Amino acid sequence: MFQRLKSLFQRIGSQSKASHSEKQSRTYTIRNGEFVKTDEVFDAWTSQDLDKMKQALHTKTNPVDRHFLLMGIVDQTYKQRQDNDGARQLCAAVAEQHIEEFPKIKPALVKSLDGILPRVTTFQKYATLLTEQGDFQRAIEICETALSHGLRDGTKSDFEGRINRIKKKAKAANA
Secondary structure, three states, X not given: OXXXXXXXXXXXXXXXXXXXXXXXXXXXXXXXOEEEEOOHHHHHHHHOOHHHHHHHHHOOOOHHHHHHHHHHHHHHHHHOOOOOHHHHHHHHHHHHHHHHHHHHHHHHHHHHOOOOOOOOHHHHXXXXXXXXXXXXXXXXXXXXXXXXXXXXXXXXXXXXXXXXXXXXXXXXXHO
């Protein structure tokens, strides 16, 4: 680790052609055990600025930053779903995209977090949104997909309990 830090500082120091302000604006993070310069996607998701995140949505990046960008957009739009139809639609679209991309994202995420799979709020928030919209079958499918990835939702009954609650709501809605 010390050698990597030393090497990084030597590379930064040797880039004397860059202006002082450019050097100060550079930020780095660790990806796959290496220091890498952050990109537009990293800057967007760490800013929590929805407009910045939406602009970065089509920017190519590493899977870890892609994950946090997609989850960040879902988190932000989910909060606005009751009062803003556009936010609700964006939340659903990005949640679908995140869930579709998750099989490719998951290995990099686990590797980056030393074998730990974090809570992925996209699944539970999207299942809630779908339930609110009366799309009970798709909400159950999202919960089952989360379970297939080994995800937990942070509640006592986990995704299994969420599925049971959705089934009860579906039954009540059809009665």
